[in-house]
Amino acid sequence: MISVSNIHAQQYETTRKISCDVSSKDLPEYLVFDGETNQPLNAPAYLCDWIAIALLYPAMLRGAPLHIEGPISPTLLFNLNNDIQDLLRHFNPALFKIQITALPAGMTSSKPGTDTGSGFSAGVDSFATLAVHTSGDTAPFYQLSSLSTFNVGAMGPVAGSAAIYQRYCQRVQKFATQSGLNWTTVNSNLSDFYVEADANFIRTSTLRNIAAVLFFQDLHKCYLYSSSYSYSHTNQSHAEITYYESILLPLLSTENIVFTLACAGLERSQKIAKVAAYPPSRHLLDVCVSPTETRDTIQKNNCSQCRKCTRTMLNLDILGVLEDFSDVFDLEYFRANREAIIKQCAIGALKRLPLDSDVIQLMRAAGHDARLPLFDRVKLNSRKAKAKLRAALSMSS
Ligand SMILES: [Zn+2]
Known part of the structure; x- marks a missing residue:
């Protein structure tokens, strides 16, 4: 049994800190x-939905x-x-x-939230959400009005x-303020509850992020969770929980x-085409996944490698807009290594990696004829592997 008690909130005008004791054999004590x-902030949020989502996977x-x-939303508890x-x-x-x-959910926050929020990592997924959901075309309910950053493991x-x-807090605060949006930030010790390999970040990211959203549930009526993969990849793999998000999120x-x-x-x-047409991304785009030590030594937002x-x-x-992103990428490195980069993506497409398949498909759609010379350059060991690569490149047309 994992038992959560002594839920204690300290709230001031714009800050909220809630801690609780966790009684269990091997989890952290709080x-x-x-x-x-x-x-x-209005009344302190009494609903403990965030605790339930935070501890669901470890339990x-x-x-x-x-x-x-403490009380939990009846819909969520069901x-x-x-x-x-x-x-x-x-x-x-x-x-x-x-x-x-x-406990029964009798005492809930009195005023419902008004914001439609989304996370802000300055990556392609979050900028695509911003571009689409701040445009005049979006429905009023989906009009983005708040951005957030959470420390839950990423x-x-x-x-x-x-x-x-x-x-990251300074980045979201500055960008939201400049854009006329509200912002929230949440720090936590949540990662300490997810130490097993089977609970690593990519296997649990959705649950961790949603726990943080629910912490400020009283400020939001809607939360636009930026997708990592498109609907076409739903349930494609058990490696990452993101492949299940289209089914999991509504629940x-x-x-x-x-x-x-x-x-x-x-x-x-x-998405990248949407981001490229959204001017703030040209100075802020940050897609890099290199280690912090590497990133501390580079001048631009991204390592480019x-x-x-x-x-x-x-x-x-391929979209013809790389020059617009010279503030955030090392374009010289790209030009010197373009062929090798294409080859890496082609091999990824062969392995059916969604993002690599997508960029190879884009190359073909844009009429780039690099693929056949590229094919000759890819050093694969067997005729069968070559045939597979040829099929993958052709399938993605
Ligand atoms: Zn990088």
Whole structure:
């Protein structure tokens, strides 16, 4: 049994910190979320939905029933005890089905939220959401009005994440203020509850991020969760929970907040085209996944050499807009290594990696005839492998 008690909130005008004791055999003794926003906060949020989502996966991994000495949204509690767990067990058969209990949800926040929020990482997915959901074409309910940054694992272990979290907080605050949007930031020790390899960030990212959104549930009516993959890749792999987001997110909605997967109708290259036409991205785009030590030594936002950097530069180059991004990428490095970068993506497409397949498809659609010379340059060992590569490149047309 994992039991959560002594839920203690400290709230001031624009800050909220809630901690709770966690009683269990091998988990940390307490969970704490510490948030800030630019808006005056109303009544402290009594709903403990964020705690339930934060501890769901660790509890299922252990087969331990979860009890929370606080109220949870009835809709969410029902889904937590039913379809959410069934879906997660389809994603990871090593998880156990458990029972989740909480106090009756009689005392909820009095004023419903008004913002439609989204996360801001300055990457392609978040800029695509911004471009689409701040345009005049979007429905009023989906008009983006708030941006957020959460420290729930993407910045590495809790102990070493303070400096980068600080930097990301300043980035979201500055960009939101300049754009006339609200903002929220949430720090936490959540990563300490996800130390097993089976609970690493890419296997649990959605649950961790949604826990942080629910911490400020009273500020939001809707949250646009930027998709990593398009609908066409739903349930394609059990490696990352992001492949399940289109099914999982609606189940995490409550009476007060609707979760929507943003831009999942677009393939990666279509998102990059939206981002390229959205001027703020030209100075802020940050897709890099190289280690912090590497990034501390470079002048621009991106290292320009990791797979995410090179693939994005290739995509922008095919669209004919790479020059617009000279502030954030090393274009000389790209030009010197273009052929090798294409080859890397072609091999990724052969392995059916969605983002590589997409950029190769874009090359073909744009009429680039680099693919046949490219094919000759790819050193594959067998005739069969060559045939597969040829089929993959042709399939992606
Ligand atoms: Zn990089």
